[in-house]
Amino acid sequence: xxxxxxxxxxxxxxxxxxxxxxxxxxxxxxxxxxxxxxxxxxxxxxxxxxxxxxxxxxxxxxxxxxxxxxxxxxxxxxxxxxxxxxxxxxxxxxxxxxxxxxxxxxxxxxxxxxxxxxxxxxxxxxxxxxxxxxxxxxxxxxxxxxxxxxxxxxxxxxxxxxxxxxxxxxxxxxxxxxxxxxxxxxxxxxxxxxxxxxxxxxxxxxxxxxxxxxxxxxxxxxxxxxxxxxxxxxxxxxxxxxxxxxxxxxxxxxxxxxxxxxxxxxxxxxxxxxxxxxxxxxxxxxxxxxxxxxxxxxxxxxxxxxxxxxxxxxxxxxxxxxxxxxxxxxxxxxxxxxxxxxxxxxxxxxxxxxxxxxxxxxxxxxxxxxxxxxxxxxxxxxxxxxxxxxxxxxxxxxxxxxxxxxxxxxxxxxxxxxxxxxxxxxxx
RNA sequence: GGAGAGAUGGCUGAGUGGUUGAAAGCGGCGGUCUUGAAAACCGUUGAGCGUUUGCGCGUUCCGGGGGUUCGAAUCCCUCUCUCUCCGCCA
Numbered sequence: 367x368x369x370x371x372x373x374x375x376x377x378x379x380x381x382x383x384x385x386x387x388x389x390x391x392x393x394x395x396x397x398x399x400x401x402x403x404x405x406x407x408x409x410x411x412x413x414x415x416x417x418x419x420x421x422x423x424x425x426x427x428x429x430x431x432x433x434x435x436x437x438x439x440x441x442x443x444x445x446x447x448x449x450x451x452x453x454x455x456x457x458x459x460x461x462x463x464x465x466x467x468x469x470x471x472x473x474x475x476x477x478x479x480x481x482x483x484x485x486x487x488x489x490x491x492x493x494x495x496x497x498x499x500x501x502x503x504x505x506x507x508x509x510x511x512x513x514x515x516x517x518x519x520x521x522x523x524x525x526x527x528x529x530x531x532x533x534x535x536x537x538x539x540x541x542x543x544x545x546x547x548x549x550x551x552x553x554x555x556x557x558x559x560x561x562x563x564x565x566x567x568x569x570x571x572x573x574x575x576x577x578x579x580x581x582x583x584x585x586x587x588x589x590x591x592x593x594x595x596x597x598x599x600x601x602x603x604x605x606x607x608x609x610x611x612x613x614x615x616x617x618x619x620x621x622x623x624x625x626x627x628x629x630x631x632x633x634x635x636x637x638x639x640x641x642x643x644x645x646x647x648x649x650x651x652x653x654x655x656x657x658x659x660x661x662x663x664x665x666x667x668x669x670x671x672x673x674x675x676x677x678x679x680x681x682x683x684x685x686x687x688x689x690x691x692x693x694x695x696x697x698x699x700x701x702x703x704x705x706x707x708x709x710x711x712x713x714x715x716x717x718x719x720x721x722x723x724x725x726x727x728x729x730x731x732x733x734x735x736x737x738x739x740x741x742x743x744x745x746x747x748x749x750x751x752x753x754x755x756x757x758x759x760x761x762x763x764x765x766x767x768x769x770x771x772x773x774x775x776x777x778x779x780x781x782x783x784x785x786x787x788x789x790x791x792x793x794x
Numbered sequence: 795g796g797a798g799a800g801a802u803g804g805c806u807g808a809g810u811g812g813u814u815g816a817a818a819g820c821g822g823c824g825g826u827c828u829u830g831a832a833a834a835c836c837g838u839u840g841a842g843c844g845u846u847u848g849c850g851c852g853u854u855c856c857g858g859g860g861g862u863u864c865g866a867a868u869c870c871c872u873c874u875c876u877c878u879c880c881g882c883c884a
Contacts, residue, residue: 407844411853418853421865425812436864443864567874609841732841741841 367727368468370400383474386481386689396467403460410453417446469572470579473724475689476661476698482688488701489688494672495681497705497712498764505708506759507639509766510536514791516640527637528629528644535788536758539774540647542781543754543761544622547649547674551751555670557620557651562600564623565591570603573729575695575721582630585644593626597650598748605654606729609741615733616663617654620751622647639759641713646755653747656733657723660745661698664720668700671716671751677777680760681705683712697722704756708763715756718749 373380377393384392420443427436480489510516515536521529532540551557571577571592576584576599585593594600601619610617625648636642651670655663668684675682687699696719703712726732726743734741765773772788779786 404844407853411844414854415852417864422813424864428812440864447864 367724368471368474369723369727370396370464370468373397374400380474384471386475387472387692388483388690389472392467392471396464399460399464399467403457403464406453406457406460410450410457413446413450413453417443417450420446466578469728472694473575473697473721475692475696476720479692479698480686480688481690483690484688485691487688488685488691491684491686491700493681493683494676495679495705497681498707499710500707503707503710503763504766505639506706506762508708509762509770509772510640512770512790513772513788515788518639525644528642530640530643532758534791535772535785538782539761539772539778539788540754540758542778543757544647544649545781546677546778547751547754548620548622550674550677551620551649551651551670554673555618557618557670560597560601560604560619560621562594562597562604562621562623564594564600564626566594566599566603567591570599570606573603573606574599574725575728579694583628585626585628594623595627596625596648596748596750597621597623598652601650601652602654602725602746602748603729604652605731605744608731610654610731610733610744612656612733612735615654615656615744616659619652619654620649622649622754640755641759643755646753648753649751651718651749651751654731655745655747657742657745660720660722660747663747664698664700664718667747667749667751668702668718671702671718671749674752674757675702675704675715678757678761678775680757680764682715693717693719695719695721695724697724702750702752704760706760706763713756715760716750716752719747721746721748 368380373393373396377397380393381391384390420439424436424439424443427433427439480487482488504512507516507518510532511518513536515533517531517533518529520531524531548559552559565587567590568577571584571594576595584595587593600623601621604619605617625646627644629642629644632642640646651667653663653667672682672684682702682704685701685703687693687696687701692699699717699719701714702716702718704715705711706713722745723743725746731744731746732741733744761775762772765775767773767787770790774782774786774788
């Protein structure tokens with residue numbers, strides 16, 4: 367959500383920032399609505415003042431037993447009633463219209479992100495590790511199916527397209543990855559582990575900006591719950607409608623949760639394999655910070671996510687998303703793209719975003735500095751650290767051996783009972 | 795699923811239609827006293843919005859929304875949440 371006062375102060379800057387995203391100018395329209403709204407507020411407040419004055423006198427007259435005077439005053443004020451109702455209704459409507467107009471507008475991007483229209487204009491920031499080039503490299507689903515531990519037919523039988531069943535070593539590998547990542551972020555980077563709900567109500571989804579605009583990307587239960595598409599939704603909303611002490615910031619939360627996405631509009635993309643599923647597990651990293659710390663926290667968070675890939679020894683690159691490709695609620699986003707030999711390309715495995723006060727305002731989440739009266743909206747950040755399914759994909763393609771077995775990276779072995787390899791299941 | 799009770803300021807807790815944004819206590823902050831601290835005493839202490847250069851003025855908010863009334867924390871409707879008992883259940 368945007369700050370209408372900031373738009374009033376500098377409408378040109380607002381429109382210019384929207385334009386970088388390819389969104390048409392809106393400031394003039396919003397300010398006209400705001401002007402009408404404020405006029406309506408003044409009008410209804412004026413009527414309220416008059417009503418309150420007379421009503422007090424009525425109370426006093428009745429208190430003194432002066433019924434005649436009271437009756438006169440009541441007759442006088444009753445004529446105000448309809449006017450007041452009309453004025454209040456007008457105010458309500460104008461306020462709702464302004465909010466609706468703003469709720470669907472994306473966050474303003476930061477000055478230092480690249481210009482561009484789509485993902486082709488994203489800018490590579492750095493690379494880590496040596497990508498292996500091998501024309502004969504297998505894709506993860508070929509490797510997993512050969513192991514007899516990645517079963518898309520079973521997934522289809524249970525649930526349909528874009529679902530998978532993992533078994534044996536691969537099932538355990540996924541669990542090991544989750545534990546490894548959580549331990550890393552909790553023990554080394556100071557995140558607090560959280561186990562949140564995955565079913566949430568409307569306003570929570572609105573708070574992070576997925577509603578009202580992206581309803582079609584989400585699953586919903588028949589009685590009105592939304593299935594969270596990422597733990598960002600719940601972890602960020604942990605502070606909704608709160609006023610935090612400045613000294614308690616930053617807050618850093620991590621959680622391992624299933625994520626549910628309808629993938630509407632992705633028809634035909636990544637139809638084979640585990641890259642794009644309706645349900646996947648992810649370790650999420652969320653930070654709640656003050657207005658000054660957001661940019662530094664984005665760098666820190668990106669490092670936290672990168673460390674996972676480094677410990678797993680998976681080659682990757684960091685990409686800064688351009689203005690046309692960046693997400694709705696973000697001001698600046700780094701994507702981490704892991705090297706997939708089977709696809710001979712880098713694929714997104716993490717996305718770290720700095721949202722400024724955009725979500726804080728939608729959630730009405732604030733903080734207050736020691737001894738100050740003024741409250742400020744919290745700034746929020748989120749990032750994957752990492753998506754388990756895609757990490758498993760990367761491990762298969764980067765760690766597959768000649769015989770089809772998978773070497774387990776050193777850091778995961780304690781989580782795999784000391785095993786060094788995943789080999790074909792019995793009877794596969 | 796059935797029956798019932800409740801939601802008031804940072805906390806506890808009064809208040810059932812008329813100068814009530816709300817008693818009282820606790821907590822917090824400031825002050826007096828003290829070498830310092832404690833105790834005691836005095837004062838102060840919610841969140842928004844509109845308007846104003848500013849001091850300020852006005853207005854809304856007693857779980858959310860709507861209604862009745864000249865006037866609502868107080869009456870009505872509705873939603874959400876919490877609690878108790880019964881049933882079911884991982």
